[in-house]
Amino acid sequence: MNFRLLLPICALLTFTTFLLTIIATSGSTSNYKPITNIYIGNADISKINVTKVMPQVGPILTVLGSALSAPNTTVDSIFGALKAIASTEALSPLLHLLSNAADTATTLSSLTNLARMALSSSNAGTTAAFSALDELLTTSKNATELLGGFSTLVSSMSTNATSNSSSLESTVLTLLVDSTNPIGTTESLITLNNMTSEEKIQLLPVFELFGNSKNTTATLDALGTIMNSTIPTSLVSSLFNSLNTSIAKGNNVTETITQLGSMVPATLKPAVQAVITLFDETTSQNVTLSVLSTMISENITESPSAKVAMVALTDLLDYSTNQTELLLSVEGLAASSEAASSTNQLVALDEILSSSANASTVVSLVPALESQLAKNTALLQYVPYLFSLLSASKDPVLSFSSLVNITKWAETNAATFSPMLKILNSAEKVTAITPEELKEITPSILEYLQIPVNYRLSIFTMCRAHLNKTMYSCSKSHAVQNMDFRSIVYDNIEGSEFKPYMDALNIGKDDLHLDGQLQDRQHMYVPAVRAALAMNLLCIIITFFLMIYLLLLSRRSVVNQKQWLVLGFISCWVCIFSGLGSTIFSVILNLMKSGSKKDDYDVIISGSSPFYGLMWSGFVLAVLVFLCIAYCWWISRRGAGVVEAEKTVQESDSTSRIIEEHESIIDAEKNFSR
Ligand SMILES: *[C@@H]1O[C@H](CO)[C@@H](O)[C@H](O)[C@H]1NC(C)=O
Ligand SMILES: *[C@@H]1O[C@H](CO)[C@@H](O)[C@H](O)[C@H]1NC(C)=O
Ligand SMILES: *[C@@H]1O[C@H](CO)[C@@H](O)[C@H](O)[C@H]1NC(C)=O
Ligand SMILES: *[C@@H]1O[C@H](CO)[C@@H](O)[C@H](O)[C@H]1NC(C)=O
Ligand SMILES: *[C@@H]1O[C@H](CO)[C@@H](O)[C@H](O)[C@H]1NC(C)=O
Ligand SMILES: *[C@@H]1O[C@H](CO)[C@@H](O)[C@H](O)[C@H]1NC(C)=O
Ligand SMILES: *[C@@H]1O[C@H](CO)[C@@H](O)[C@H](O)[C@H]1NC(C)=O
Ligand SMILES: *[C@@H]1O[C@H](CO)[C@@H](O)[C@H](O)[C@H]1NC(C)=O
Ligand SMILES: *[C@@H]1O[C@H](CO)[C@@H](O)[C@H](O)[C@H]1NC(C)=O
Ligand SMILES: *[C@@H]1O[C@H](CO)[C@@H](O)[C@H](O)[C@H]1NC(C)=O
Ligand SMILES: *[C@@H]1O[C@H](CO)[C@@H](O)[C@H](O)[C@H]1NC(C)=O
Ligand SMILES: *[C@@H]1O[C@H](CO)[C@@H](O)[C@H](O)[C@H]1NC(C)=O
Numbered sequence: 001m002n003f004r005l006l007l008p009i010c011a012l013l014t015f016t017t018f019l020l021t022i023i024a025t026s027g028s029t030s031n032y033k034p035i036t037n038i039y040i041g042n043a044d045i046s047k048i049n050v051t052k053v054m055p056q057v058g059p060i061l062t063v064l065g066s067a068l069s070a071p072n073t074t075v076d077s078i079f080g081a082l083k084a085i086a087s088t089e090a091l092s093p094l095l096h097l098l099s100n101a102a103d104t105a106t107t108l109s110s111l112t113n114l115a116r117m118a119l120s121s122s123n124a125g126t127t128a129a130f131s132a133l134d135e136l137l138t139t140s141k142n143a144t145e146l147l148g149g150f151s152t153l154v155s156s157m158s159t160n161a162t163s164n165s166s167s168l169e170s171t172v173l174t175l176l177v178d179s180t181n182p183i184g185t186t187e188s189l190i191t192l193n194n195m196t197s198e199e200k201i202q203l204l205p206v207f208e209l210f211g212n213s214k215n216t217t218a219t220l221d222a223l224g225t226i227m228n229s230t231i232p233t234s235l236v237s238s239l240f241n242s243l244n245t246s247i248a249k250g251n252n253v254t255e256t257i258t259q260l261g262s263m264v265p266a267t268l269k270p271a272v273q274a275v276i277t278l279f280d281e282t283t284s285q286n287v288t289l290s291v292l293s294t295m296i297s298e299n300i301t302e303s304p305s306a307k308v309a310m311v312a313l314t315d316l317l318d319y320s321t322n323q324t325e326l327l328l329s330v331e332g333l334a335a336s337s338e339a340a341s342s343t344n345q346l347v348a349l350d351e352i353l354s355s356s357a358n359a360s361t362v363v364s365l366v367p368a369l370e371s372q373l374a375k376n377t378a379l380l381q382y383v384p385y386l387f388s389l390l391s392a393s394k395d396p397v398l399s400f401s402s403l404v405n406i407t408k409w410a411e412t413n414a415a416t417f418s419p420m421l422k423i424l425n426s427a428e429k430v431t432a433i434t435p436e437e438l439k440e441i442t443p444s445i446l447e448y449l450q451i452p453v454n455y456r457l458s459i460f461t462m463c464r465a466h467l468n469k470t471m472y473s474c475s476k477s478h479a480v481q482n483m484d485f486r487s488i489v490y491d492n493i494e495g496s497e498f499k500p501y502m503d504a505l506n507i508g509k510d511d512l513h514l515d516g517q518l519q520d521r522q523h524m525y526v527p528a529v530r531a532a533l534a535m536n537l538l539c540i541i542i543t544f545f546l547m548i549y550l551l552l553l554s555r556r557s558v559v560n561q562k563q564w565l566v567l568g569f570i571s572c573w574v575c576i577f578s579g580l581g582s583t584i585f586s587v588i589l590n591l592m593k594s595g596s597k598k599d600d601y602d603v604i605i606s607g608s609s610p611f612y613g614l615m616w617s618g619f620v621l622a623v624l625v626f627l628c629i630a631y632c633w634w635i636s637r638r639g640a641g642v643v644e645a646e647k648t649v650q651e652s653d654s655t656s657r658i659i660e661e662h663e664s665i666i667d668a669e670k671n672f673s674r
Contacts, residue, residue, distance in 0.1 A: 027458025110389035149351025516599030
């Protein structure tokens with residue numbers, strides 16, 4: 001083999017390695033066609049699972065996607081309508097409403113119905129009533145419970161909106177206003193109201209006693225004591241006999257009873273004292289006597305329900321600031337026939353009150369609310385939708401506040417809101433799309449919103465590409481690219497038309513759920529790329545010198561052993577650097593691939609075959625050069641061996657010839673001497 005031919009070929013191969021490595025390293029710095037395809041890895045987010053990455057946006061996309069599946073709709077028409085309200089204050093509440101939907105279908109159907117109300121409303125009543133409820137919700141400790149209570153309250157109002165029941169409501173509300181403990185008051189009222197009519201009739205004599213009392217508290221206490229003690233019938237009959245005669249005679253009743261009391265056992269003393277109190281505090285001893293005898297003869301004092309009622313009444317009086325008012329109201333309630341419905345309302349009220357952190361606010365708000373709702377009977381028909389909307393929400397308080405804001409806005413911006421409403425309507429009519437269908441339409445939505453779907457990482461730049469692989473732009477070249485995937489995606493969304501929606505939903509960088517292996521290994525990528533870059537640079541530098549050296553040697557007629565060894569040494573390093581560079585890049589790519597596969601965001605990482613083609617071809621050529629040099633060295637070493645051997649042979653020849661010559665001289669001398 002002629003090394004005169006081989007050396008230039010090696011120089012050419014080395015030059016190729018040099019070029020390939022340079023091209024691979026510089027990567028896609030521009031939109032220039034073949035070069036755009038050179039990158040370490042491409043992250044394709046076109047089918048990214050939005051629900052997983054931005055859970056807040058998931059329900060919104062489901063709604064919009066469903067609307068998109070309706071006939072005659074395009075991405076343009078849907079996002080166009082959304083865009084129309086993007087700059088208004090309605091965007092944030094609307095998105096929040098959709099975003100909080102735990103049940104998209106229910107939310108949609110409720111929302112479309114409620115939106116009709118917002119649009120049709122010439123009544124400021126809606127806003128007023130909603131604002132009151134909104135305020136109510138902000139005081140709540142447990143919005144679910146509060147809404148449940150309110151729902152019951154309103155539905156019982158709407159189905160039983162008789163004048164009788166509404167007067168009942170106002171009675172109860174007045175009591176609550178006068179109460180120091182609205183919850184206790186309500187619960188006592190429930191106890192009283194839940195009694196059967198027979199049980200309630202038993203209570204009427206009690207109210208008669210109160211009606212004639214000078215001191216309600218004292219009378220009530222005395223009655224309680226009497227009811228708590230079991231008085232023997234013999235004692236009762238003698239008591240009433242004595243009292244009858246005593247009153248008829250106009251004697252001092254207190255004295256009469258005291259006389260009787262001295263004869264009874266100690267356990268009955270409190271009861272006797274209670275009877276004295278009753279007579280002392282009454283304005284009509286006649287009435288007291290007759291009522292008391294009725295109560296005892298009808299066993300009311302023994303009745304368990306009456307005992308319970310007494311406890312409730314005692315509590316009511318304790319909490320009340322206006323006993324006159326209380327007794328009048330309670331008497332009215334006891335006489336009411338609307339027992340079932342008013343009990344339901346009271347239970348609802350109790351729920352509202354106990355779920356609120358500030359019962360007195362509730363008490364001040366509920367009357368306003370009820371009166372608004374009573375005035376706007378048209379409004380009542382929407383109330384069920386309101387509750388279904390809120391019960392389908394993950395955060396009812398925020399949802400309601402959002403609804404209030406939209407309603408307020410829509411009242412004055414009907415024209416802007418109508419197209420959006422149409423979309424919600426059409427989304428409601430079709431069946432909601434499945435996650436798989438959503439995945440299929442994600443690329444077109446991302447494309448419409450101008451969110452780049454392909455991110456191409458080279459060493460020095462990052463390029464963003466459309467779905468059809470044409471470029472948006474590339475970043476300016478700078479020292480090794482940061483591979484923080486979350487930042488990359490976030491920054492690009494920030495730069496897209498999706499920004500207003502992100503802002504409306506308060507989605508920050510940390511709200512992107514892109515955590516996982518891909519992100520966790522992020523800190524390893526940059527050092528790894530740096531190392532690979534260093535390998536490439538060393539490879540480029542050394543190939544350059546190897547090439548020069550090869551060219552220089554190819555002009556010589558002889559290349560000696562030492563020179564071959566130096567060539568082999570340099571070429572060996574080229575192979576090492578080129579091989580390591582290619583390997584590190586491949587490892588990085590595979591780490592990213594496996595990471596994103598494990599994270600399961602439906603982000604597809606793929607390598608660029610031109611890039612890896614360049615890198616590995618460079619390596620293969622370097623190996624070829626090395627083999628070639630090794631071969632030449634081997635050949636030349638053998639060649640050198642032959643020359644050496646020949647030299648020895650020649651040397652020994654000449655010696656023998658000298659010896660021969662010498663001998664021949666000696667011979668000649670010998671011959672001469674003979
Ligand atoms: C869709 O559009 C076509 C043409 O504009 C129209 O004829 C058709 O009635 C529309 N379909 C629906 C469901 O609106
Ligand atoms: C809120 O009320 C609901 C219904 O009454 C109840 O199931 C839930 O446990 C309550 N939540 C809290 C935090 O108290
Ligand atoms: C009303 O009374 C009935 C039976 O007397 C009882 O089952 C029910 O739980 C009571 N309701 C309330 C709200 O106390
Ligand atoms: C009513 O009676 C209670 C106790 O029986 C007493 O504390 C209160 O002072 C009395 N009220 C009046 C106005 O006499
Ligand atoms: C009557 O008895 C009940 C239950 O034992 C008790 O709660 C109540 O305070 C008693 N009433 C009076 C006036 O002592
Ligand atoms: C009845 O007698 C008691 C004491 O025994 C006395 O305090 C009270 O004033 C008398 N009442 C009348 C109306 O005389
Ligand atoms: C009490 O009743 C008696 C007879 O039953 C009657 O004479 C008397 O006037 C009554 N007193 C009052 C204050 O009503
Ligand atoms: C009251 O109770 C007694 C015995 O407990 C009974 O004999 C009497 O019939 C009862 N009266 C009424 C009106 O229920
Ligand atoms: C108590 O209620 C009655 C009846 O509604 C009313 O006339 C009276 O002024 C009230 N008293 C107070 C102190 O508010
Ligand atoms: C409405 O009133 C009727 C009786 O008047 C009652 O049967 C019904 O349960 C009430 N409805 C509600 C929701 O309270
Ligand atoms: C509704 O509007 C009020 C006042 O404009 C605002 O404070 C609140 O944050 C808004 N709520 C939502 C959910 O946008
Ligand atoms: C997207 O992620 C959500 C939540 O993890 C999941 O329920 C849904 O099935 C995923 N979508 C697809 C198409 O895998």
